[in-house]
Amino acid sequence: MTDRRILRISGRDAAEFLQGLITNDVRKLDQGPIYAAILTPQGKFVTDFFLCRADDAILLDVGAPFADSLVQRLTMYKLRADVNIETTSLHVHRGLGDVPDDGYLDPRDHRLGWRANRDQAQTNDVVDWEALRVAYLIPENGVELDPDSFILEMGFERLNGVDFRKGCYVGQEVTARMKHKTELRKGLAQVEVSAPVTSGTEISANGKPAGTIFTQSGIHALAYLRFDRARAAMQAEDATVTLMTDG
Secondary structure: OOOEEEEEEEOOOHHHHHHOOEOOOHHHHHOOOEEEEEEOOOOOEEEEEEEEEEOOEEEEEEEHHHHHHHHHHHHHHHOOOOOEEEEOOOEEEEEOOOOOOOEEEOOOOHHHOEEEEEOOOOOOOOOOHHHHHHHHOOOOEOOOEOOOOOOOOOOOOOOOOOOOOOOOOOOHHHHHHHHOOOOOOEEEEEEEEOOOOOOOOEEEEOOEEEEEEEEEEOOEEEEEEEOOOOOOOEEEOOEEEEEOOOO
């Protein structure tokens, strides 16, 4: 997990500051770690992260490629609030099985195992996390999740990453409107693929664009689809693509 960075957010106003910015309810940290995102005012995805309490501070676990821009954005919003944002030297560890004393279950889906923040880097991780992401429909920042993403289309409600009762946050109005639509027309889905396909390849159905294929594990993959076109036979490069359905 060397591709993660852990920030320490402290100060008298830290919790209130985050509460007005992120998609989840910071008050839930009293019960355990949470998963959340920060959005643009237009409701588009910026980055996702995990939050947990650490004494008088909040630790924020974010993908390393997105950490600097997140710090810049948080600093922009900070204004005169009593908030300190620091980069720590902690490392993220992950595993399956029993949760260690210093760990917590992944709040997105407990089948993803546990996470822990430690002083030393992890050296013994042999889990195929990509296979688990595909199996449990988990989007990854920089792959399925990008600046054009809307979090409800990417499953954030199912992944416990958004709270609709917490009050206002940046991008909340657009997210709330999408929540109250009768049905999402696009979104992340699991598909079956007959052959290997390059991530980012367009999926077509009856000669029309139907979506994009992303992470593949064996014969299954994650894809962003137009659901009205995904019921037909689909193609991506030389592969046949079939939408997986429950049951």
